[in-house]
Amino acid sequence: MTAPLSPLTAPIAVDVKAGTDYWWCSCGRSARQPFCDGSHKGSTFTPVKYTATVDQKVWFCGCKRTARVPVCDGSHNRPAG
Numbered sequence: 001m002t003a004p005l006s007p008l009t010a011p012i013a014v015d016v017k018a019g020t021d022y023w024w025c026s027c028g029r030s031a032r033q034p035f036c037d038g039s040h041k042g043s044t045f046t047p048v049k050y051t052a053t054v055d056q057k058v059w060f061c062g063c064k065r066t067a068r069v070p071v072c073d074g075s076h077n078r079p080a081g
Helices: none
Strands: 012-016 021-024 048-051 056-060
Touching: none
Parallel strands: none
Antiparallel strands: 012 056, 021 048
């Protein structure tokens, strides 16, 4: 697999807690979107660590095309290519 799957066409809102690490799925295969469940094993993909600095809502990328990994940058609104 050279390109990630795009399991969702919208961001995923998550209420994060300060000081907590979250591991964002970069391959798109996880059944626990937007977070990693180990489905990348055997591929070139690795999860991306996000450490919350404050309690807040974070919009994690669901299409896996964001340039602001792991948060949404609106890429799901642009044609793939």
